[in-house]
Amino acid sequence: MGTTIVIFVLAIIVVCAILSIRKRIKYGSACCGTHDAAPKKIKVKDKNKAHYPYTYNLNVDGMHCSNCARRVENALNSKEGVWASVKLENNTVLVRSKNPMGWEDFSTVITNAGYTLIEFSAE
Numbered sequence: 001m002g003t004t005i006v007i008f009v010l011a012i013i014v015v016c017a018i019l020s021i022r023k024r025i026k027y028g029s030a031c032c033g034t035h036d037a038a039p040k041k042i043k044v045k046d047k048n049k050a051h052y053p054y055t056y057n058l059n060v061d062g063m064h065c066s067n068c069a070r071r072v073e074n075a076l077n078s079k080e081g082v083w084a085s086v087k088l089e090n091n092t093v094l095v096r097s098k099n100p101m102g103w104e105d106f107s108t109v110i111t112n113a114g115y116t117l118i119e120f121s122a123e
Helices: 002-027 066-077 103-112
Strands: 054-061 082-087 092-097 116-122
Touching: 054 103, 066 082, 066 092, 066 103, 103 116
Parallel strands: none
Antiparallel strands: 054 092, 054 116, 082 092
């Protein structure tokens, strides 16, 4: 009888662990404060690089998972005339813009998304 109870408890622990791992794989870790699904990607309609004469490289602190990267990318892509692409491996963002932008423009958008702009350079 005691062995049956121990096996039952262990089975419950294993099931809970499997469900937790499955959720982390699907939604990412809780580094950005949530276990929810990633926000829906904001897609840029105009993907012709010739229409974006200004190119910037940003270094953003605080991005740890794909959800973080999606938030930063969405925040920038929601601005008119901006096309952003995040590289999570090195916490950089390549931004193409139809109009010139400065430190303040990027810093405001990234800070409002919950992250910190560390470095900014124009190409």
